[in-house]
Amino acid sequence: MNHGTFDLxxxxxxxxxxxxxxxxxxxxxxDQKFMAPYRFADQIRNCxxxxxxxxxxxxxxxxxxxxxxxxxxxxxxxxNSGTSDGPGRYWIVSTEDSPQSFDDSLPRFCARVQCRHADxxxxxxxxxxxxxxxQPGIPLVIMVHGSFMDSPSVGPExxxxxxxxxxxxxxxxxxxxxxRWPSYRSPSLMINIDVAVLGRRASRxxxxxxxxxxxxxxxxxxxxxxxxxxxxxxxxxxHLMAGGRVEDIGCPELLxxxxxxxxxxxxxxxxxxxxxxxxxxxxxxxxxxxxxxxxNPRDPALxxxxxxxxxxxxxxxxxxxxxxxxxxxxxxxxxxxxxxVGSTVGCQHMWPEWVEHPLVAHQAAPWLFLxxxxxxxxx
Numbered sequence: 505m506n507h508g509t510f511d512l513x514x515x516x517x518x519x520x521x522x523x524x525x526x527x528x529x530x531x532x533x534x535d536q537k538f539m540a541p542y543r544f545a546d547q548i549r550n551c552x553x554x555x556x557x558x559x560x561x562x563x564x565x566x567x568x569x570x571x572x573x574x575x576x577x578x579x580x581x582x583x584n585s586g587t588s589d590g591p592g593r594y595w596i597v598s599t600e601d602s603p604q605s606f607d608d609s610l611p612r613f614c615a616r617v618q619c620r621h622a623d624x625x626x627x628x629x630x631x632x633x634x635x636x637x638x639q640p641g642i643p644l645v646i647m648v649h650g651s652f653m654d655s656p657s658v659g660p661e662x663x664x665x666x667x668x669x670x671x672x673x674x675x676x677x678x679x680x681x682x683x684r685w686p687s688y689r690s691p692s693l694m695i696n697i698d699v700a701v702l703g704r705r706a707s708r709x710x711x712x713x714x715x716x717x718x719x720x721x722x723x724x725x726x727x728x729x730x731x732x733x734x735x736x737x738x739x740x741x742x743h744l745m746a747g748g749r750v751e752d753i754g755c756p757e758l759l760x761x762x763x764x765x766x767x768x769x770x771x772x773x774x775x776x777x778x779x780x781x782x783x784x785x786x787x788x789x790x791x792x793x794x795x796x797x798x799x800n801p802r803d804p805a806l807x808x809x810x811x812x813x814x815x816x817x818x819x820x821x822x823x824x825x826x827x828x829x830x831x832x833x834x835x836x837x838x839x840x841x842x843x844x845v846g847s848t849v850g851c852q853h854m855w856p857e858w859v860e861h862p863l864v865a866h867q868a869a870p871w872l873f874l875x876x877x878x879x880x881x882x883x
C-alpha cells in the first residue's frame with residue numbers, strides 16, 4: 505500500500521475481498537482525504553483565474569465604452585492664453601511630465617496645467633495662473649481618478665465630473681481641479697500584475713498631489729475626492745503631508761499643517777486597514793478633518809480585490825472600516841464615516857457609472873464643499 509492510496513492488486517480476490525474492493529472504488533475515503541487539500545487549492549486557483557479574467561473583460565469593455573464616448577473630435581487645446589475668470593472654467597493638473605518610478609532621488613513635481621471651459625475647449629496654462637485664480641472663501645474640490653484612465657477620456661470625464669459636482673453645489677461657487685496621473689496600462693491576462701504596478705504608481709503620485717496642495721494658498725479650503733486607485737493617491741498624499749514615508753521615501757518639504765481639508769473616498773481600492781496604526785498610511789488622517797468612505801458591497805472589482813496578491817485584505821470601498829480598524833485609528837476614529845451607496849450605484853465600479861447618480865454627489869457635498877457637516881475635529 506502506498507502512502508495515501510490503496511494498491512488494489514494486493515487485495516484479497518475472494519468474494520469478501522472483491523466486496524471490499526467494490527466498496528473502496530465506490531467510496532475511496534482515504535484517497536479523498538489525501539487529495540482534498542490539492543483539490544481545494546485547484547478550486548481556489550481556478551476561481552482566481554476566472555475572477556481575474558472577468559475583471560479583464562470588464563476593463564476592456566469599459567475602455568471600449570470610453571472610446572465610443574470620446575469618438576467625437578475633442579476641441580483643440582491652444583497655447584497659453586492667460587488666466588480665465590468666472591465659474592465657466594476648471595483646471596486639469598497632470599503629472600505626466602513627472603517621474604513615475606521610485607528611486608533614491610526625491611520626486612520632482614513637473615505640473616502640466618490646462619484651463620478648461622464648459623464647452624469642452626481649453627488652453628495650456630500654468631500653476632501660477634491657477635494659484636492666482638483662486639479666490640478667498642471659495643472652496644476648492646480636487647478629483648483624483650482611478651486606474652486605466654486613457655488620455656482621450658480625460659477631457660470628457662473631467663467635464664462630466666465638474667457638472668456632476670455643480671449639480672450638488674446648488675449654485676454655490678467652487679473651484680475644481682481634475683488631478684490626472686498616468687494610470688493607463690493595457691489590461692493583460694496577468695491583470696493582478698497590472699493592478700499591482702498601477703497601485704504602486706498611485707502611491708508615487710501622492711507626492712505630486714501633496715506638492716499641489718502645498719502650492720495652494722493656505723486660506724483655500726480643499727475637498728478631496730478619489731475613485732478606486734485615486735483614493736490611494738490621496739491616502740499617500742495625506743500621509744506625506746503629516747510627515748509619513750511612502751516606499752521608504754520621505755519629503756519634509758511636503759509637511760503641511762493647519763489646512764482645512766476634507767476627504768471623500770469612492771470605490772476605494774486600498775486595504776481596509778491601511779489607515780490604522782502601524783499600517784501603510786497611518787498618518788493620513790492627521791492631515792484631514794474628516795473622511796467619508798462611500799462603500800459599495802456590490803462592486804464586482806472590489807469583491808475580487810483580495811485575489812490580487814497573497815495576504816491582501818478586503819478593500820475599504822467594499823467592506824468599510826471594521827470595528828478593529830476603528831480601534832486601530834484611536835482618536836482619529838471620530839473622523840471617519842462609512843456610507844453604503846450599493847443600492848444607488850449597484851454592481852458597478854467604473855467612474856462613469858458613479859457620475860450617473862446625482863444623489864451620490866449630494867451625499868458627498870458637505871465634505872467636499874466644507875459646509876459644516878462631517879465627523880470629528882482636526883487634530
